[in-house]
Amino acid sequence: MMNFQQLARTNTKLPVYMSSLCQLPSVTCAYGQNEKIAIFTANGVSLAPMRDLIRDECGVDTEQERYIIVGCENVDHFGDEVAKGLKVNTDLATPGIVKKALETQAANPEIRAFLFECTELPQFSDAVRAATGLPVYDSITMSDSFMSGVTDNKRFGLNDWQGEFDGKQADYKFGDNLTDEQKENIEYKDMGVQTATLSGDTYAQCHGTYVKSTDEVNGKPIWDRKSGGRFIYWFHDKWCVTGSQWREAIHNGTITTGGGFIRSADSGGEHWWKADWSNNGGAKASA
Numbered sequence: 001m002m003n004f005q006q007l008a009r010t011n012t013k014l015p016v017y018m019s020s021l022c023q024l025p026s027v028t029c030a031y032g033q034n035e036k037i038a039i040f041t042a043n044g045v046s047l048a049p050m051r052d053l054i055r056d057e058c059g060v061d062t063e064q065e066r067y068i069i070v071g072c073e074n075v076d077h078f079g080d081e082v083a084k085g086l087k088v089n090t091d092l093a094t095p096g097i098v099k100k101a102l103e104t105q106a107a108n109p110e111i112r113a114f115l116f117e118c119t120e121l122p123q124f125s126d127a128v129r130a131a132t133g134l135p136v137y138d139s140i141t142m143s144d145s146f147m148s149g150v151t152d153n154k155r156f157g158l159n160d161w162q163g164e165f166d167g168k169q170a171d172y173k174f175g176d177n178l179t180d181e182q183k184e185n186i187e188y189k190d191m192g193v194q195t196a197t198l199s200g201d202t203y204a205q206c207h208g209t210y211v212k213s214t215d216e217v218n219g220k221p222i223w224d225r226k227s228g229g230r231f232i233y234w235f236h237d238k239w240c241v242t243g244s245q246w247r248e249a250i251h252n253g254t255i256t257t258g259g260g261f262i263r264s265a266d267s268g269g270e271h272w273w274k275a276d277w278s279n280n281g282g283a284k285a286s287a
Contacts, residue, residue, distance in 0.1 A: 005022070005057050019139075020116060023145065023146075025058055028060060035066065037111065038070055039067055039068065039070065040121055041071055041118050042072055043082075075100055076092075081093075097128065098131045121138060125138050
């Protein structure tokens with residue numbers, strides 16, 4: 001049917017998928033370069049001359065080593081019936097198709113999926129999935145996939161599925177995941193200091209080092225209330241500015257060479273702070 005792909009799509013505004021091979025690019029994208037895909041066809045000999053057509057229509061070169069073309073023309077109760085246009089007895093043909101799939105898998109352990117090109121093969125897809133443990137893509141999976149693009153999805157839109165799916169969100173207060181000992185060791189814990197990273201409540205990693213002013217008392221910085229800035233702490237090698245809301249922090253220097261800059265913001269505008277790392281990574285900052 002791939003021979004009619006171009007003709008059909010130029011005569012309709014509807015999406016056209018004349019062959020199961022139309023989904024081969026999507027299947028290929030799902031697996032690594034060294035992983036293989038077995039393409040089952042009713043007759044491997046007749047498919048070989050179509051490789052140029054497949055490349056032109058699907059953008060996939062089936063001559064690549066990652067594609068294994070497997071003909072089923074010699075499978076009992078299947079090959080002759082398809083060639084002669086006779087009805088295929090599913091029960092009689094299934095053992096032969098499954099055997100062919102298992103033999104192909106054993107000879108090529110890199111295979112990660114099967115793609116059934118022939119429209120007579122989907123009736124064996126379930127049996128091959130069960131026997132090999134691998135995905136099987138066929139004309140039915142292709143139709144389901146592409147038809148979903150032009151039909152309403154019952155799981156979305158105006159259906160009230162989201163609330164039932166998510167359920168009630170658990171109440172959470174910042175710091176609930178910390179132990180009592182960790183909470184007691186938090187400096188300024190009564191001021192609601194929060195992290196400005198996706199890592200969450202990692203107070204312990206902040207080392208209790210808060211940069212707050214140009215002065216220090218007993219080795220610890222004190223808050224310069226005239227600045228009106230936000231709380232600042234050191235998270236790994238980056239400066240994070242936090243407080244009632246998240247703020248940006250930029251650290252352009254290193255711990256050893258210094259020169260880092262901190263930006264805080266408040267109702268009075270932005271303030272730039274220069275971090276002084278000369279004191280062994282001390283918490284000294286100047287406006």
